[in-house]
C-alpha cells in the first residue's frame with residue numbers, strides 16, 4: 001500500500017512541480033499515473049522512493065514513513081526509474097547478484113529467480129555481457145529484473161514499457177497482473193493510454209502538479225457523462241484538445 005498525504009514540492013523556489021497531492025494505492029491493484037510532459041509524475045515518484053524530499057507532506061510505504069523510517073520503507077518497494085542507464089560496466093549477471101546481495105536474497109532462491117526472469121524476458125544469453133553493450137530495451141529489462149529479483153511487495157515503475165519489444169511488454173504486463181492478483185501493489189506511470197485503459201484498476205491524472213482525477217476508468221466516464229476513450233477524456237481533462 002502506498003499513501004501520499006498533502007505532498008508538495010517546488011524546485012529552486014519556483015512554481016510548484018507537485019501541489020498538495022493526496023493519493024492512496026491499495027494492495028491488489030494496478031494503479032496508473034498519467035499526465036502530460038512536465039506534469040509532475042517523475043517528481044512524485046522520486047519523492048515516493050526517497051530520492052527527492054517533499055517540501056511538505058508525508059509518504060508511507062506499507063505503513064512505513066519514507067522520511068522517518070527510510071530503510072524499512074525502502075525494503076517495501078522496488079523502483080524502475082525512467083532511464084535504465086545504470087551500472088553500465090557490470091555484466092547483467094553481476095548486476096542481478098549485486099541487487100540480490102543488497103536485498104539479502106538467499107543464493108538458491110536468487111538462482112531460481114534469475115533463471116525464471118531470464119527465460120521470461122529472453123535475457124538468458126545476454127547475462128554474461130556488460131550492460132554497456134545492451135540496447136535500450138535490454139537495459140530496461142535488466143533493471144526490471146534487478147527489481148523483481150528481491151520480490152518487493154510494492155512495485156513503482158516509471159514508464160516501464162518504453163523501449164520493450166512486444167513480447168517483453170506482454171510479459172511485464174502479465175507479471176503486473178499476477179502481482180496485483182496476489183494482493184500486492186503496482187504503481188506505474190505511462191504515456192500509453194491504451195495500455196492504462198486495459199491494464200489499470202484505477203488511474204490518477206496529474207497536470208501542472210495537481211491531481212485532476214483519481215478513480216476507475218468507468219468512474220471517469222460517469223463523471224464526464226461520456227463513453228469516450230481514456231485518451232479522449234485525458235485530452236479534454238488536460239486541455240490539450
Ligand SMILES: Nc1ncnc2c1ncn2[C@@H]1O[C@H](COP(=O)(O)OP(=O)(O)OP(=O)(O)O)[C@@H](O)[C@H]1O
Pocket residue numbers: 011012017035036037038039040041042043044
Ligand atoms: N531537477 C529539476 N530542477 C528544476 N525543475 C525540475 C527538475 N525536475 C523537474 N522539474 C520541473 O518540475 C516539473 C515536473 O517535472 P516532472 O519531471 O516531474 O514531470 P513528468 O510528469 O515526469 O514529465 P515527463 O512526462 O515529461 O517525464 C516540470 O515543470 C519540470 O520542468
